[in-house]
Amino acid sequence: MLTIKNLQKRFGSLRALDDVSLEVEDDCIVGLIGPNGSGKTTLFNVVSGFYEKDGGEIYFKGERIDGLPPNKIVKKGLCRTFQVSKAPEKMTVLENMLLAAEHQIGEDPFSALFLRARVQRSEKQI
Numbered sequence: 001m002l003t004i005k006n007l008q009k010r011f012g013s014l015r016a017l018d019d020v021s022l023e024v025e026d027d028c029i030v031g032l033i034g035p036n037g038s039g040k041t042t043l044f045n046v047v048s049g050f051y052e053k054d055g056g057e058i059y060f061k062g063e064r065i066d067g068l069p070p071n072k073i074v075k076k077g078l079c080r081t082f083q084v085s086k087a088p089e090k091m092t093v094l095e096n097m098l099l100a101a102e103h104q105i106g107e108d109p110f111s112a113l114f115l116r117a118r119v120q121r122s123e124k125q126i
């Protein structure tokens, strides 16, 4: 399902990912362990498109995904969580949960200003 080939990520002279190759097969739960600073979060950041790689290839369900931005990768079904989770503090729990929904027309400035009724209907549905 996920194939990583010779992945490289450098921060200046530090090689955080140095030729990382691994395969995650379908229908299995896999853990990645290693000492602090060994590059686990960096690997997740590169695979999910948050950091640009310096070399290597990443395939998800047979399709190459390295170079794609996180919003395109997530639509292919590969989603990540964060080591330190944060919720926008000034929003209610419900508002925080509403953020997860896809295709919110209210995110478009034109709709937000001029299509208020449609935006409200869509938010209610979400």
Ligand SMILES: Nc1ncnc2c1ncn2[C@@H]1O[C@H](COP(=O)(O)OP(=O)(O)OP(=O)(O)O)[C@@H](O)[C@H]1O
Residues within 6 Å of the ligand: 011, 014, 016, 034, 035, 036, 037, 038, 039, 040, 041, 042, 043, 083
């Ligand atoms: N944005 C960054 N800029 C510079 N160096 C970074 C950056 N992110 C990570 N590093 C460095 O890359 C190396 C790998 O860090 P990473 O956070 O990936 O390790 P980790 O395995 O997730 O550690 P932990 O178990 O503490 O979560 C560390 O030396 C870290 O200092």
Ligand SMILES: [Mg+2]
Residues within 6 Å of the ligand: 040, 041, 042, 083
């Ligand atoms: Mg980490």
